[in-house]
Amino acid sequence: MTLQFNDETFRDDYSFHNSERAIKRFPFPFDKDSYMYAVNMEQHRGGPSDSIYEKRFDVDEHYVSEMRDRAMVLADDPLRCQSLPHMTLAGWDLLELIMVSKSEDYPDLFELHRDGDKWHWVNKPLGIDDHFTFMDGTTLPYGPMEYITRQTQGDFCVLDQRDDNLWMDAGTITTQADWSLDFDIGMNFFEWHAPVPLAHEKGIFVRALKFLLNIQQGAPARRLNWTMTVNPLLDTSPENYHKWGIQKTSLTPENIGAKQHLRVELQTFFRLPRSNALVFPIRCYLCAFQDLMTVPKWGRRLHRVIRDLPEELATYKGFIDNRPMMLDYLSKFDDGLPTSNGIWPEIDSEPPLKSD
Amino acid sequence: MSGAEKITVRVTEVTSLNELVTRFRFERLDGALLPTFSGGAHTVVEMKDGDVTRLNPYSLMSDPFDQTAYTISVRRDDEGRGGSLFLHNSVRVGDEMVISNPVNLFSLDLRAKKHLMIAGGIGITPFLAQIKQLDRAHGNWELHYACRSVALGSYVDYLTSTHPNDVNVYYDDQEQAIDLENLYSGQPLGTHVYVCGPKGMINWVRGKAAELGWPREAIHYEEFLAPQPGKPFEVKLAVSNKVIQVGEQESLLEAMERSGVDAPYLCRGGACGMCETRVIDYTGNFIHRDHWLDDEEHSSGEKIMPCVSRFEGKTLVLDR
Numbered sequence: 001m002t003l004q005f006n007d008e009t010f011r012d013d014y015s016f017h018n019s020e021r022a023i024k025r026f027p028f029p030f031d032k033d034s035y036m037y038a039v040n041m042e043q044h045r046g047g048p049s050d051s052i053y054e055k056r057f058d059v060d061e062h063y064v065s066e067m068r069d070r071a072m073v074l075a076d077d078p079l080r081c082q083s084l085p086h087m088t089l090a091g092w093d094l095l096e097l098i099m100v101s102k103s104e105d106y107p108d109l110f111e112l113h114r115d116g117d118k119w120h121w122v123n124k125p126l127g128i129d130d131h132f133t134f135m136d137g138t139t140l141p142y143g144p145m146e147y148i149t150r151q152t153q154g155d156f157c158v159l160d161q162r163d164d165n166l167w168m169d170a171g172t173i174t175t176q177a178d179w180s181l182d183f184d185i186g187m188n189f190f191e192w193h194a195p196v197p198l199a200h201e202k203g204i205f206v207r208a209l210k211f212l213l214n215i216q217q218g219a220p221a222r223r224l225n226w227t228m229t230v231n232p233l234l235d236t237s238p239e240n241y242h243k244w245g246i247q248k249t250s251l252t253p254e255n256i257g258a259k260q261h262l263r264v265e266l267q268t269f270f271r272l273p274r275s276n277a278l279v280f281p282i283r284c285y286l287c288a289f290q291d292l293m294t295v296p297k298w299g300r301r302l303h304r305v306i307r308d309l310p311e312e313l314a315t316y317k318g319f320i321d322n323r324p325m326m327l328d329y330l331s332k333f334d335d336g337l338p339t340s341n342g343i344w345p346e347i348d349s350e351p352p353l354k355s356d
Numbered sequence: 357m358s359g360a361e362k363i364t365v366r367v368t369e370v371t372s373l374n375e376l377v378t379r380f381r382f383e384r385l386d387g388a389l390l391p392t393f394s395g396g397a398h399t400v401v402e403m404k405d406g407d408v409t410r411l412n413p414y415s416l417m418s419d420p421f422d423q424t425a426y427t428i429s430v431r432r433d434d435e436g437r438g439g440s441l442f443l444h445n446s447v448r449v450g451d452e453m454v455i456s457n458p459v460n461l462f463s464l465d466l467r468a469k470k471h472l473m474i475a476g477g478i479g480i481t482p483f484l485a486q487i488k489q490l491d492r493a494h495g496n497w498e499l500h501y502a503c504r505s506v507a508l509g510s511y512v513d514y515l516t517s518t519h520p521n522d523v524n525v526y527y528d529d530q531e532q533a534i535d536l537e538n539l540y541s542g543q544p545l546g547t548h549v550y551v552c553g554p555k556g557m558i559n560w561v562r563g564k565a566a567e568l569g570w571p572r573e574a575i576h577y578e579e580f581l582a583p584q585p586g587k588p589f590e591v592k593l594a595v596s597n598k599v600i601q602v603g604e605q606e607s608l609l610e611a612m613e614r615s616g617v618d619a620p621y622l623c624r625g626g627a628c629g630m631c632e633t634r635v636i637d638y639t640g641n642f643i644h645r646d647h648w649l650d651d652e653e654h655s656s657g658e659k660i661m662p663c664v665s666r667f668e669g670k671t672l673v674l675d676r
Binding site (some may be wrong): 160210216273276 | 360361391392393394396397420421457458459460463465466467489492493573622628629630
């Protein structure tokens with residue numbers, strides 16, 4: 001299928017929108033009617049046709065506009081992209097992984113031609129056609145990690161592995177759910193997860209770290225995470241909280257369907273071969289409540305999950321104050337019918353919403 | 357499926373280096389390129405020796421950037437359970453074999469201002485790949501390599517001719533020994549130490565560093581343990597609901613696999629922690645041989661690493 005790229009914004013007039021196709025492939029994160037933390041990892045080896053799981057690095061209709069938004073964030077705040085000196089080799093690993101994956105998975109959009117260390121990269125959607133020498137940073141306009149992550153949707157944490165721990169030693173972070181690379185740079189896995197409630201007590205992070213340390217070359221893994229965002233903002237960073245935090249008070253019963261977005265992260269994990277580092281791409285997908293409600297199963301389930309979520313989690317995810325208004329809105333889409341297991345929309349098999 | 361991804365390869369060279377060590381070269385059967393890797397990585401080689409399948413880890417010694425072939429060097433162990441003997445006696449050029457994707461438990465710390473490498477005997481192999489990696493990045497390194505004799509000094513000629521200023525060789529039979537205390541005291545701040553060799557050498561290098569106040573994180577070591585033979589014993593696997601016998605010449609992990617239990621594993625040498633298994637009940641004594649569990653865990657009777665550890669006694673029930 002030929003992709004049509006949207007011309008849209010994630011700031012100011014918020015012209016971001018999902019096509020019907022994008023709604024159907026939205027990664028709804030709840031596989032049952034309740035939610036609690038779990039190390040919900042699975043192998044990242046494809047998935048249903050046209051799902052966000054199908055390719056190693058999903059490219060969708062928002063690609064060109066998201067890259068434009070990233071360039072604006074980096075122009076305002078260069079510290080959103082940092083790489084400690086020992087992470088350059090991992091940056092080349094990442095560049096190779098993405099170029100090889102995208103040129104194989106989307107041959108009509110991306111091309112990679114290699115002759116030894118002389119590489120030729122063509123990115124048609126962004127109009128890039130560059131010749132460079134692999135492992136020679138002077139032949140690229142940016143460092144290798146910054147170069148390729150300016151052309152790839154999602155945030156990228158590049159983690160060094162040593163002392164049986166992972167270290168946040170490089171990354172490009174412009175579409176984050178309220179955490180800061182500049183604050184976390186150099187921290188280990190337990191340090192950067194310290195603010196998360198409940199999960200430490202459940203031993204989640206000890207088990208998750210053990211799993212991640214053992215991720216092997218050629219065997220990537222993935223999981224979904226989620227939060228809530230008012231207005232389709234990619235950049236919900238602590239650095240800019242003064243700009244976006246106040247927008248959470250702009251919700252009304254009339255505008256909540258359009259303004260309130262479920263924010264889902266597709267988190268993947270790849271072992272990088274030359275450096276033995278781990279790359280952790282965090283891909284953000286946004287969907288307005290009113291678009292989610294076009295899928296009856298998701299309408300029923302989202303109401304039940306948000307209603308029953310522990311208070312600590314609603315606080316940590318930043319929507320405790322708006323939860324009553326959300327529930328007023330969502331309850332209209334929950335007719336009490338049972339839902340099927342799994343995250344998929346099941347439009348053909350789930351009954352439409354019963355009207356009163 | 358347990359373990360790292362598999363690659364089917366053909367043996368394209370078998371080279372005898374000396375009376376104990378033989379080098380094997382593997383190329384992909386389908387002619388495609390092998391994955392790149394990082395210096396210090398190993399591959400797990402599958403050996404079908406009659407009815408017995410052995411999976412042993414060997415350090416990759418070839419250039420990590422060379423995707424046309426992997427090479428390993430194997431020291432014959434006449435006392436062991438037969439993995440190295442099988443490779444030495446039965447594997448020929450042209451044979452098909454299955455190896456795993458590279459796994460690295462002995463990675464360079466790329467923050468190091470200098471890499472100080474200490475090798476004993478066949479422990480030289482991971483350093484050969486690390487040196488290739490560091491040379492490409494103009495890294496600062498120095499190697500101290502102890503061998504039994506000139507005749508058994510694998511790759512000494514290659515190393516001293518290509519890096520005459522960075523390689524120091526010590527021969528046991530000439531009573532040459534690494535002057536470790538002096539060596540440590542002359543290192544610049546930010547030096548990381550890497551040791552691969554027999555257990556005694558690893559303990560000596562780590563112990564001396566601790567004594568002199570080196571940070572624990574700056575000392576890296578790798579010792580693959582081959583599972584040792586032992587008295588047969590019986591195990592009850594609670595989850596699979598099976599009672600299995602572990603033979604004299606097989607490991608607990610191998611006995612589980614032989615019984616059709618898909619137990620997790622990675623290195624099969626007591627180092628990675630992947631096969632850690634909970635003990636539900638026991639009457640008897642554990643023979644712990646791994647590097648993964650600490651002393652407290654070893655004495656708790658709550659965990660066992662079935663790749664290398666054994667048991668002697670009446671009852672053992674595992675959560676597997």
